Amino acid sequence: MTNARTRLAQRVLLKDQHIVTRMMELASGLPDVIKLGRGDPDLDTPAHIIRAGQEALAAGATHYTNPMGLPELRQAISDNIASHGGARYAPENIVVTPGGQQAMFIIALGLLDPGDELLIPCPGYNPYLQAAELTEAKLVEIRMSMETNFTLTAEMVRAHITPRSKVLVLINPGNPTGTVIPPEEVERICEVAKEHDLIVVSDEIYARIVYGDHRAQPVAALPGMQERTITLSGVSKAYAMTGWRVGYFAGPSDLMPALAEIHHAFAISTSAVGQWAALAALTGPQECVEEIRQTFDERRRVLCAGLDALGIPYAEPEGAFYVYARVAETGVPATEFCERLLTEGQVMIFPGKIYGDYTDDFARMSLTQSVPRIEEALRRMASVVESIRQEQSVT
Ligand SMILES: Cc1ncc(COP(=O)(O)O)c(C=O)c1O
Numbered sequence: 382m383t384n385a386r387t388r389l390a391q392r393v394l395l396k397d398q399h400i401v402t403r404m405m406e407l408a409s410g411l412p413d414v415i416k417l418g419r420g421d422p423d424l425d426t427p428a429h430i431i432r433a434g435q436e437a438l439a440a441g442a443t444h445y446t447n448p449m450g451l452p453e454l455r456q457a458i459s460d461n462i463a464s465h466g467g468a469r470y471a472p473e474n475i476v477v478t479p480g481g482q483q484a485m486f487i488i489a490l491g492l493l494d495p496g497d498e499l500l501i502p503c504p505g506y507n508p509y510l511q512a513a514e515l516t517e518a519k520l521v522e523i524r525m526s527m528e529t530n531f532t533l534t535a536e537m538v539r540a541h542i543t544p545r546s547k548v549l550v551l552i553n554p555g556n557p558t559g560t561v562i563p564p565e566e567v568e569r570i571c572e573v574a575k576e577h578d579l580i581v582v583s584d585e586i587y588a589r590i591v592y593g594d595h596r597a598q599p600v601a602a603l604p605g606m607q608e609r610t611i612t613l614s615g616v617s618k619a620y621a622m623t624g625w626r627v628g629y630f631a632g633p634s635d636l637m638p639a640l641a642e643i644h645h646a647f648a649i650s651t652s653a654v655g656q657w658a659a660l661a662a663l664t665g666p667q668e669c670v671e672e673i674r675q676t677f678d679e680r681r682r683v684l685c686a687g688l689d690a691l692g693i694p695y696a697e698p699e700g701a702f703y704v705y706a707r708v709a710e711t712g713v714p715a716t717e718f719c720e721r722l723l724t725e726g727q728v729m730i731f732p733g734k735i736y737g738d739y740t741d742d743f744a745r746m747s748l749t750q751s752v753p754r755i756e757e758a759l760r761r762m763a764s765v766v767e768s769i770r771q772e773q774s775v776t
Contacts, residue, residue, distance in 0.1 A: 400716060400719075401731065401735055404418065404719065404720070404729060407723055408723060411724070414729055415727065415728045415755075416749065416750065417728065417729060417746045418731050418747060420703070421623045421624075421749060422702065423751065424673060424676065427620065427662075429661060430620060430661045430665065433661030436657075437657030442654050442656075443653065443654075445650045446651070448644070448645040448649060449473075449476045449641050450477025450651060451657070452472060454477055454657075455472035455473075455477065458631070459475060459631075461663045462599070462614075465599065466598075466599055467601060470612075473637070475631040476629060477627065477629045477651045477656060477659075478628045478630065478644055478651055479652065480615060480626045480628040481584070483644075484630040485509055485512045485582075486512045486515065487640055490512075490515070491640040493518035493548065494516070496519060497547040498520075498546045499513045499547065500521045500538065500542075501520060501521070501523065502525055502533045502551075502552065503737045505550065506552050506556045506584065506736065507736055509552075510737055518548075519545065521541050521546070522737065530696050531555060531696050531705065532560055532566065533562055533566070533570065535569035535573050538570055539573050546579060547579065549570075549574055551567070551570065551584065553584070553587075554591060554700025554701040555701065557703050557731075558696050558705045559698035559699060559701045560697065560699050561595040567600065568603055571600060574609065575605055579609065580609050580636075581600055581606065581609060581610045583601065583610055586613065586628070587701035589619040589670050590619065595699040599612065600612065601631075612630065612632070614628065614630075615627060616662050618701075620662040620670065625658055625659065626655055627652075627655040677702040679752060680751075683759075684755050685698070685704060687759035688706055688759075690759075691763055694706065703745050703746065703748065705733065706743060706745075712773040713769055722765050725765050725768070726758075726764060727761065728765075732745075733745060
């Protein structure tokens with residue numbers, strides 16, 4: 382019994398993914414849980430986007446669309462990528478998917494043969510690992526650490542290259558770490574990719590959510606990269622549209638027909654109403670993106686100040702909406718800390734292990750609740766940390 386599905390199921394159930402399910406179950410039996418777990422903010426989709434969705438439904442957007450996505454939306458995606466310093470993609474080289482999440486699996490199935498090596502920074506976004514697992518590719522984890530603020534470097538990539546290296550995944554800004562690879566380093570990493578003929582999957586879904594002077598360099602815009610890069614993104618994060626399920630990927634002409642066909646087989650097309658709403662998001666007023674970014678920036682400061690006061694170190698969050706904190710500093714492993722914080726403090730955060738972390742030291746805290754709720758979460762965390770530290774001083 383060794384088909385791919387069984388192996389995927391084993392990986393999901395027997396490795397660390399089951400922790401999320403277990404925490405969700407625990408949370409469902411508890412009152413007033415402050416959820417800083419999933420990457421799904423409390424923010425509502427901006428009103429003009431909701432209206433566009435409603436109008437589209439009233440106008441009959443209840444059918445399948447062009448399998449690759451509405452032509453208008455693919456044009457808007459092309460313009461949006463280019464206007465933010467990215468490459469210029471022809472609409473024929475863009476596929477709209479039910480969330481960027483599904484795109485990861487399409488890309489993996491289209492690019493990886495058994496034994497091919499997929500290089501991925503670790504900790505990283507776990508569905509990439511599951512997608513590679515499904516294809517029986519070999520996962521090559523590039524271990525990052527807090528000493529370098531979890532930033533990937535060209536040297537680290539180079540040290541993991543073998544003759545079977547095929548795909549490099551870059552998630553920038555990072556999830557779960559919230560760190561941004563400096564643009565010059567992205568350039569150096571791309572030089573390595575060209576030297577070793579790698580395909581780069583560049584996950585830029587958090588690119589609009591960066592803080593201070595940080596900037597996430599679009600990979601395909603760099604010289605010689607568009608022909609070997611698949612850019613993956615979506616509207617979920619920048620426009621508070623997680624539930625609409627619209628993402629996309631864009632890539633070179635030689636790869637896209639096969640990938641588009643796999644997408645078609647999976648989904649036929651992405652939901653019509655979601656696509657019309659995404660079109661309104663990308664072509665309508667953009668102030669909402671800045672408002673969303675500022676909201677996360679404020680929450681980030683509050684959470685970081687609270688962690689400082691508790692003596693819990695964290696990677697400097699430079700983008701996305703997560704704080705990756707070394708909760709093991711409190712004296713217990715991160716998985717235990719998260720479980721205790723949930724059962725004793727009714728605050729849900731996720732241990733780094735579910736993002737492939739090779740230590741049990743870190744937890745990801747999402748900035749998905751309001752400032753008052755984050756402040757309340759910090760008060761509850763303080764009391765759990767206090768109990769743990771007292772126990773430690775007794776033993
Ligand atoms: C790094 C990264 N990429 C892609 C996605 C997929 O988002 P969606 O499927 O909502 O487009 C997520 C979701 O959390 C993510 O964190």
